[in-house]
Amino acid sequence: MASSIENNNEKLTLKSSDGEEFLVEKHVALQSTLLQNMLDSDCSSADVIPLPKIDARTLALVLGYCKKHADASSSKQGELNSFDSEFLKDMDMGALFNLVLAANFMEIKGLLDIAAQKIADTIKDKPHQEVREIFHVENDYTPEEEAAVREENRWAFEGFP
């Protein structure tokens, strides 16, 4: 039985999809349910844990989030909230998409929540045509069908193309 308290100071190495290695304190890694489960089931005997879906830039962001939240778990929630909004403040859509994918893969619920909310806040006032491009969605409506859906809620399109 591994004791997480006893091994508190242990570090593990995470490897990004593009081959960069990150040395992480165990209590920081435990913010991720995926890593927690791996550590609990002792799957982590390997020296390096590969994270083949996450590039180095994204992994660095994820670990920054985890470190702040691991270190501040007993401190005030308000401080974390302002960290979270500052953390995502100037992030572009591509970075947010990578972040939400990484948070989903590593099972970091708090990060998934704030990243998904940030994306929602960014797109909520955009025209649907632009949202299509952002999400790489192909329009499968005929012009008539699209017009019919639009007509059902004409008011929602006021001020939109």
Added chain:
Amino acid sequence: MATESDSTCGESENANQIPPSCDEFGPNLPPELIAAILSRLPVKSLLRFRCVCKSWHSLIFHPKFVKTHLSLASINTDYTHHRLLLRCGYRTNDVKSCSLYAVLHEHSDNAVELDCPIKTPHRYWKSKSLPSDGTSCHYLARYGFGYDDTIDDYKVVGFFGDVSKGRYEVEVKVYTLRSDSWKKIGGFPHNLSTLNGLGTFVNGALHWIVTMKSNMIIVSLDLAKETFAEVLQPDYRDGHWYETLFVLNGCLGMLCGNNACADIWVMEQYGTY
């Protein structure tokens, strides 16, 4: 190039690769993440984004998505994120933005459109008339309105004093939106004229103040179980002239006071002040 024999291995490696960034907006997201993002949007944006494609349209109408959206919106304390549109009261064509919170947590004394507009967005302009409860003439009636999470349905509670019986007999009936009919329930042992307000919806139950001669009690009706109970009252001071129930951040609160001062009590955890 992968040969026939190691194609399985090659495929799994490919699956682990990040999809190449198509453009500045980054990779494609799987459906569960699309749903996670859309469930955090205001109703008005969702109505527009039905035009994005057919699968988004189906997702936004899916009962599970509607329920997730409702529950996320009702715990979101940032007012701007859970506006929805509905017709309020009798003001003709007065369509206004108001919070989903208001629908779930405030009372309604008339039959507004009970559907969350996202369920039937093309119908939200119309208000819904409730069917007759079967009694010919009511001398007095009171109503409450709330949402039963266990069956994902809205309920109207009616308290009726029947004049034909010539006495203060109270019948309690519950209307459910889905069945579109009334059902009689029992267990309200109080006089109707002592029932204050229109029901305050907290924790799956409607709450009323019932005043009796010199004292008062708070009565709750659990909307799932359809049973009445008495709720603990705050330890308020004597000499107040008025009292009223309200909802603050999902907690039941009571305001009581007189012309000089007022006390506000909030149940931080349901059952304790």
